[in-house]
Amino acid sequence: MDNRPIGIFDSGVGGLTVVREVINFLPNENIIYFGDTLRCPYGSKDLNDVRKFVFEIIDFLLNEDVKSIVIACNTGTAAGLYEAQSKFKLPIIGVIEPGARGAVLSTRNKKVGVIGTVGTINSGAYQRVIKTLDAGIKVYSNACPEFVEFVERGETTGMKIKKIGEIYLQSLKEAGVDTLILGCTHYPLLSGLIQEIMGSSVKLISSAAETAKELKELIERKEIMREENSPPFYRFLSTGDIKLFLELGKKFLGKEITTVEKVSLSREGVKG
Amino acid sequence: MDNRPIGIFDSGVGGLTVVREVINFLPNENIIYFGDTLRCPYGSKDLNDVRKFVFEIIDFLLNEDVKSIVIACNTGTAAGLYEAQSKFKLPIIGVIEPGARGAVLSTRNKKVGVIGTVGTINSGAYQRVIKTLDAGIKVYSNACPEFVEFVERGETTGMKIKKIGEIYLQSLKEAGVDTLILGCTHYPLLSGLIQEIMGSSVKLISSAAETAKELKELIERKEIMREENSPPFYRFLSTGDIKLFLELGKKFLGKEITTVEKVSLSREGVKG
Numbered sequence: 001m002d003n004r005p006i007g008i009f010d011s012g013v014g015g016l017t018v019v020r021e022v023i024n025f026l027p028n029e030n031i032i033y034f035g036d037t038l039r040c041p042y043g044s045k046d047l048n049d050v051r052k053f054v055f056e057i058i059d060f061l062l063n064e065d066v067k068s069i070v071i072a073c074n075t076g077t078a079a080g081l082y083e084a085q086s087k088f089k090l091p092i093i094g095v096i097e098p099g100a101r102g103a104v105l106s107t108r109n110k111k112v113g114v115i116g117t118v119g120t121i122n123s124g125a126y127q128r129v130i131k132t133l134d135a136g137i138k139v140y141s142n143a144c145p146e147f148v149e150f151v152e153r154g155e156t157t158g159m160k161i162k163k164i165g166e167i168y169l170q171s172l173k174e175a176g177v178d179t180l181i182l183g184c185t186h187y188p189l190l191s192g193l194i195q196e197i198m199g200s201s202v203k204l205i206s207s208a209a210e211t212a213k214e215l216k217e218l219i220e221r222k223e224i225m226r227e228e229n230s231p232p233f234y235r236f237l238s239t240g241d242i243k244l245f246l247e248l249g250k251k252f253l254g255k256e257i258t259t260v261e262k263v264s265l266s267r268e269g270v271k272g
Numbered sequence: 273m274d275n276r277p278i279g280i281f282d283s284g285v286g287g288l289t290v291v292r293e294v295i296n297f298l299p300n301e302n303i304i305y306f307g308d309t310l311r312c313p314y315g316s317k318d319l320n321d322v323r324k325f326v327f328e329i330i331d332f333l334l335n336e337d338v339k340s341i342v343i344a345c346n347t348g349t350a351a352g353l354y355e356a357q358s359k360f361k362l363p364i365i366g367v368i369e370p371g372a373r374g375a376v377l378s379t380r381n382k383k384v385g386v387i388g389t390v391g392t393i394n395s396g397a398y399q400r401v402i403k404t405l406d407a408g409i410k411v412y413s414n415a416c417p418e419f420v421e422f423v424e425r426g427e428t429t430g431m432k433i434k435k436i437g438e439i440y441l442q443s444l445k446e447a448g449v450d451t452l453i454l455g456c457t458h459y460p461l462l463s464g465l466i467q468e469i470m471g472s473s474v475k476l477i478s479s480a481a482e483t484a485k486e487l488k489e490l491i492e493r494k495e496i497m498r499e500e501n502s503p504p505f506y507r508f509l510s511t512g513d514i515k516l517f518l519e520l521g522k523k524f525l526g527k528e529i530t531t532v533e534k535v536s537l538s539r540e541g542v543k544g
Contacts, residue, residue, distance in 0.1 A: 085408035089382070097405060105486075106493045110361070132404045133369060136357035214377075221378045 002224035005030035005233070006215070007066035009057045012040035012152050013245060014186035015072030016252040018095065021212035022070070023234075023256060026219060030232045032064050034263075037240030041148045043117025043184070047079040050119060054080035056265050058088055067224055070215060071095065074116050074184050074207065078123035091218060096120075098210035099181045100129040104137060106203050107179040113172035113202075114141040115194075116183030117148060126183055140175040144168040144184075151186040154248055162193060169197050181205045189252060237263045274496035277302035277505070278487070279338035281329045284312035284424050285517060286458035287344030288524040290367065293484035294342070295506075295528060298491060302504045304336055306535075309512030313420045315389025315456070319351040322391060326352035328537050330360060339496055342487060343367065346388050346456050346479065350395035363490060368392075370482035371453045372401040376409060378475050379451040385444035385474075386413040387466075388455030389420065398455055412447040416440040416456075423458040426520055434465060441469050453477045461524060509535045 006026075008019055012035050019033050034057055036042075042050045054076045061069055068091040071077045071084070077094030084092050103112045114126045121143040130139050147168070150161050172180065180202055182188055188206045195204055219225055226232065234256050238245045242260040249257040278298075280291055284307050291305050306329055308314075314322045326348045333341055340363040343349045343356070349366030356364050375384045386398045393415040402411050419440070422433050444452065452474055454460055460478045467476055491497055498504065506528050510517045514532040521529040 082407035085406050088408075091406075092408075093406075102493075105490045108494050108496075129404060132401060134357050134363075134365075135354035136360070136364075218377045221374075222380050224380075 001227045002067045003030070003226045003228050004065050004067040005032045007032050007034065007061035007064065007069040008072045009034035009036065009061065009069070009076075010073040010185055011035070011042040011076065012037045013248045013252055014148065014151060014184065016249055016257075017185050017188040017206070017208040018070060018072035018211055020253050021208045022215060025212040025216040028232055029219070029226050030234070032061065032066060032235045033237065034061060035236070035238045035240075035245060037238050037245060039239065040152060041117070042073060042075040043119050043148055044145060045119065047119055047123060050075055050079035051083060054084055055087070058084055058092070060265060062088070062090070066090070068092070068215075068218070070211060072185050072211070075119040078120045078125040091222065093211065093214060093218065095185060095207035095211045096125050096183070097129050098214040099183060099205055099207035100126055101133060102205045102210040103179045103181050104130060104133045106205065107137065109176065109178045110134075110137045111175060111177045112137055112139050113175065113177035113180040114139060114183045115144045115168065115172070115180065115187065116141070118143045118145050120183055126181060140172050140177055142168055142172055147190060148184065148186045151189045152248070154251065156189050157193065161190070165190070165193050165197050169194065173198060177202065179203045179205060182207065236260045239263060239265065273499045274339045275302070275498045275500050276337050276339040277304045279304050279306065279333035279336065279341040280344045281306035281308065281333065281341070281348070282345040282457055283307070283314040283348065284309045285520045285524055286420065286423060286456065288521055288529075289457050289460045289478070289480040290342060290344035290483055292525050293480045294487060297484040297488040300504055301491070301498050302506075304333065304338060304507045305509065306333060307508070307510045307512075307517060309510050309517055311511065312424060313389070314345060314347040315391050315420055316417060317391065319391055319395060322347055322351035323355060326356055327359070330356055330364070332537060334360070334362070338362070340364070340487075340490070342483060344457050344483070347391040350392045350397040363494065365483065365486060365490065367457060367479035367483045368397050368455070369401050370486040371455060371477055371479035372398055373405060374477045374482040375451045375453050376402060376405045378477060379409065381448065381450045382406075382409045383447060383449045383451075384409055384411050385447065385449035385452040386411060386455045387416045387440065387444070387452065387459065388413070390415045390417050392455055398453060412444050412449055414440055414443055419462060420456065420458045423461045424520070426523065428461050429465065433462070437462070437465050437469050441466065445470060449474065451475045451477060454479065508532045511535060511537065
């Protein structure tokens with residue numbers, strides 16, 4: 001039993017897709033969400049810088065007394081998950097292993113596609129985890145650098161994004177993947193578009209749902225569930241524009257987001 | 273939908289602990305179990321030889337038209353899972369990744385113990401998978417070479433096995449592990465003894481249950497469930513003494529095992 005909140009963070013609003021699923025799978029848990037919108041996007045930045053951001057945010061969340069942390073950001077996971085797990089005592093999970101596992105369990109032709117940011121794709125993290133789970137799977141990957149900014153702007157439909165999507169996904173379609181990992185927490189917002197381009201027979205794997213399922217198993221198996229009967233709280237913190245965050249948050253997450261608190265990492269005494 | 277049987281194999285009767293759990297989790301599936309009792313135990317043999325055995329048995333099971341295969345043997349998994357996954361088209365899972373995952377999700381102090389055969393422990397396979405899942409976990413392992421033969425003889429209680437168990441487990445107890453992987457399919461038969469020695473606060477992770485859960489997820493997500501309404505069949509094949517196999521099988525598995533078929537790998541046209 002542990003009534004403390006779960007900390008979830010991302011570079012921006014994308015990680016709210018993970019929050020949505022965590023609320024679905026663990027409806028009694030308190031959640032603090034941290035969106036580093038001031039420095040968003042992470043995907044094109046140097047992974048060493050992203051790792052520093054990851055550590056800063058974890059330090060911040062530790063001050064908020066969270067019981068476990070989800071790095072709800074693929075780039076952040078690729079850049080800093082292993083180091084964070086080694087550095088901090090509390091349980092920390094990322095979004096890459098759950099997504100990889102979901103794809104391995106789902107594929108029938110052993111051809112799995114992965115799309116993500118430049119940082120995530122170049123890190124080779126999905127390839128590595130997938131090969132650990134099933135060495136026989138062929139992994140085809142492609143970076144989709146412009147997707148995040150479209151989503152952060154709320155532009156998830158229309159001809160412009162469709163045209164870009166078709167270019168990004170062409171090689172994966174030609175490779176004949178039967179399963180496609182949406183390797184960025186922003187991409188579930190584009191799943192309609194991506195499914196349309198890839199065709200209805202291709203299974204889309206959202207890290208969001210897979211990660212929430214894994215978090216549920218972790219919380220239950222470690223026996224650190226919240227056991228209070230009062231409704232849980234949800235807090236949303238942002239380093240950037242809180243108005244846009246609230247607006248997009250309502251779209252991505254739903255009614256659970258009513259206010260957003262503006263925070264600054266440096267103001268909290270965390271070394272930047 | 274796929275009505276073909278699932279193939280499950282082990283060096284001997286130990287893998288029946290996996291069959292027990294597979295029947296519990298997937299009660300509508302046909303199962304063919306192959307116990308290579310003639311060459312049991314695998315645990316002290318050269319891993320290159322064990323890999324050859326693994327390939328031979330998979331070839332045999334492919335002739336029986338199985339739809340997926342479980343290497344229900346830790347030594348066999350350590351020796352040949354990755355090569356088998358790359359070589360054969362059908363889905364093949366082992367027992368190491370599910371057990372490792374279960375332990376990672378369960379541990380609270382990030383100290384996990386692993387016991388297994390000499391082959392399994394020396395391969396470093398658990399260490400590798402655990403570090404991929406959570407880089408912050410400390411793994412303490414110890415080979416327990418004599419356990420398998422005790423179990424294969426049906427000798428799971430008594431002063432002799434207890435004394436040996438205390439010696440094998442001492443270092444793990446001293447390391448303060450809070451979770452212990454039973455990294456050999458024979459060991460669940462010794463779980464009473466092991467729990468008594470380790471103390472009631474240590475969580476024992478049986479690869480058997482974890483693997484069956486993973487197989488269920490795989491079968492469901494790949495949509496290859498058996499959909500016939502007739503009762504499923506269970507066949508048990510052994511390369512060694514079928515009388516002893518049946519006797520131990522009833523003890524380890526229960527009423528599902530009524531007959532054992534004697535088979536020879538060479539007679540089936542498989543190169544030995």
